[in-house]
Structure formats: structure tokens, C-alpha cells
Amino acid sequence: MTHANPSNQIQLITYIDRLSGGTIKDLQQLLQQELNGLFDGVHLLPFYPPIDGEDAGFDPTDHTAVDSRLGNWHDIGALAGQQTVMADMIVNHMSAQSAQFQDVLTQGEASPYWPLFLTRDKVFGTEPSTEHIQAIYRPRPTSCFTDLPLADGRIIPFWTTFTANQIDIDVHSEPGQAYLDAILARFTEHGVKYIRLDAAGYAIKKAGTSCFMLPETFEFITGLSEKAKALGMQSLVEIHGYHQTQIDIAKRCDLVYDFALPPLVLHTLFKRDAKALKHWLDIAPRNCITVLDTHDGIGIVDAADHQGQPGLLTDPELDALVEQIHRNSDGSSKLATGSAANNVDLYQVNCSFYDALAQHDEHYLVARAIQLFCPGICQIYYGGLLAAENDVDLLQRTQVGRDINRPYFTPGKVRQAMQKPVVKALCKLIKLRRSLHAFDGEFSQTLTDSGYQLNWQHQNHTASLRIELSDLTATLIWQHSGQPQQQLALSSLLAG
Incomplete structure (x- = not known):
């Protein structure tokens, strides 16, 4: 089923070739077969030439073209006829090879x-x-x-x-505006419904400032979002930064990422303490896209303090979080993070979310359940869906830190991963979540000394996720209107 409330969709976020092993048509087939019934939409990471550039498609030579190795715009349109499609609009820069x-x-x-x-x-x-x-x-x-x-x-x-x-592009110049308009037109022609404004926070430069998220940047984002909305598209603003900045941006655009969620979920599970997570969900924007993992790293700056203003986690808590990720991944994340790897910023940890949780199936399922119970559109990264481990071989070949969490799957490897108990359990959890009408209603949460509970209610439909913090056991409780209440131990999904 597709939710009546579009703000509670579940979307897949993926590179076309790295999941399907091939083309747009191959990905469409995968969504219709092995992944059938899991997703309302799909965020296609850059499919512009060259998909194998220095930054995996984020350095397009032609933003209005589809890399011919993946297919063409007709294929994008065909996919958009079956799934809600999100595409990246890289507003800050283009390839030096263009x-x-x-x-x-x-x-x-x-x-x-x-x-x-x-x-x-x-x-x-x-x-x-x-x-x-x-x-x-x-x-x-x-x-x-x-x-x-x-x-x-x-x-x-x-x-x-x-x-x-x-x-970098001068977005205020006449050719800069024409360039952005041409991208919007191409998206509109081929059924794209959501656009992700990539690196938008850096688009406006002004002497004497930080050249990041200026008042003029907000104006630029607002104007571009309004232009997209007039063409029938919603805009997602992609910015890593202080949590209050996300709250401010959310008031001026359709959608923002909840990049603070991944470190807060990890902190909750590592420390058996949900206070920071509950505080964030009390104040977080509701017009958000939730993620645990993406094609980028696990953001740390999003939970950190800023210019004397307190963060969602303290510096010692963040330091402990990063060190725990490195320990859980047996040090492989350290090979791909900070100054240890090329093409990497200093404010994230490059690691698959499964490895960040030491490949602990039950804890991983609890993390995903928390994400699925948070308000907003839930995006699940292809590597996270398949519980991918850190791809150290790929990292060593490319020396690009983020490639450790950008694995390539052949169709055979996808089928193999789909047989893993944790992946089967996650697919069951997603399908259960999509069947519950409570998510079309109101969100609430409660925290006691022993437990943390996320709740949804729509008319007489209810759904809750209850987590015992002492041992991280979790229970799903739901009730359809007029029917008996049901309970399920989350770990039982792993039993087959």
C-alpha cells in the first residue's frame, strides 16, 4: 500500500549501477521483483555523465544528460511512472571537464x-x-x-x-540561472517529483563572510524551491551543519535532511541513553527526510556545538561515539575518515551503518525501527537495506574515503544479501510499517528510567515501538481500528 500521507513515505536511496549491477531498466526490474512492496519512491543518486568521475556523478560534465551506460531520459520517465522519483540538482558546481x-x-x-x-x-x-x-x-x-x-x-x-x-558556478549570473533552469526543465519533462539541492549551502559567496549559509543563501534556496514548486516538484535541501540551522532552513523550504538522527541513534544504542535523541525529536522539523546512512559518511557536525552554542551531544560524547564506531568496525572506518583518505571532509565518519553497530543484527534492527518510527519521509540507503559491510577493497582501489560505504552489487550479490536474516527481518519490518494506518496521524514519545517509546496515533489506529534501554530489547505494538492489539518482539523477525 501507499500511504495517504506523503510525508510518511519510505524511499530507497541508491546509485543505479551500484545496486542493479547495470541500467535504469535493471533497477526498475529489481524494484518490481526482489524489492517489491518495500518502497513508495526512489532517490536516484547522480546518473549524469560521468557516473565514474572523481565524485561518483557529483561532478557532471552535462547535468541535463543521462550517462548512456545507464540508459536515457525515457528510462527515467518510465521509472517515474511506477515510483516517485527524486533526482539530485547539483547547484554549486560542475565538472572541470565540461x-x-x-x-x-x-x-x-x-x-x-x-x-x-x-x-x-x-x-x-x-x-x-x-x-x-x-x-x-x-x-x-x-x-x-x-x-x-x-x-x-x-x-x-x-x-x-x-x-x-x-x-563552482556563479548562480546569480545569466548563464548560471539558465543552467539551473535547463536542469529543472529536464526533470519536469521526465516525471521527477522531488529534487535534492546538493551543496546548496555553499552556493552564495560574499567577501567578509563564511560563504556558507548566508542570509542570501536562504533567499537563493527559497527562490529555487519556489521555481521547482511551480513546476510540480518539491525540494530537499542538503546541508550538514548546526541543528538550529536545519530548523531555520526547514521553515523556508519543502524538506530538509535529518542528519542529526544517525549520531543520535548510535549514541542511544552505545550509551543505552535516549535523552539526547528524545530532546532532538521534540524540536526537530517535521518536514524532514530521515536517514541513518547515505552515500556520504555519518555526520558528526550535525550533532556538535557551534560558536559557543550547545550541540545535541557534547564534545566528549561525540569523541566517544567516533571511537566506538572505529572499534566496532575493527578500525576499517579509520582508514576512510578525516585526513586518512582523499576527497573527504573532516566532519564525518565513513563507515557502513551495519559496521558502525559491529554487525550486531538485533541492534541494527533496533536502529532501523527507530528510524522507521521517526516523523518524516524515511530514506533507506541501498547499502543499509542489504546490511553491507565496509568495502575496504574498493576504498584501497579508489582511495576515496566514502567509497567504503558505496559498494557495487551484482544481481547475484543482491539475491545473496536478501537471504541474510537481518535483511529479511528489515524487509518484514518495512512492510509492517507500510501497513499501519497510525503513521498517517500524530507522533509522540515517552522516556522513563527504563524505557523509551515512540508512538503514532491516527483516529483509532495506534502503533508504538518500545525499547528497554538496559538491554536494547524492543517490542512493536500496534492496533488497527476495531481490531485486537498486537505485539511482536522485534528480535523475533530475525528468527525467520
């Missing part, structure tokens, strides 16, 4: 695309102050500028927030 940027390198200011790209001098002038440069908020340890040579021999410092192959 035809537009290559033309800029060749023609310099004579190129029609010169205004499309940001240089350091466009923001700071030819002699930027050290103070202004140091004020920039950095997601990575590298410089945010890359010196690149034009054909005439001049060296230009282009703005590259993420990598040297991702050239």
Missing part, C-alpha cells in the same frame, strides 16, 4: 561561459585580504581555490569548494 569550462580555459573572458564560473577575484577582488580568506567555512582540508591555466598562459584562481575537478 564543454563549458573547457571553452573558458580556451577563450578566457571571450567565452560566453566566462560568467558561469566563479573565480576568487570575482568575489574578493585581485588582492583578497588574508582575513577574508580565513573566514571561509571549509568542508575539506584543502584550499577552496585551484589555480588553472588559460590558453593564453594566465593562471586564474577558480573557486573549487570541493575538489579541483568541481568548478
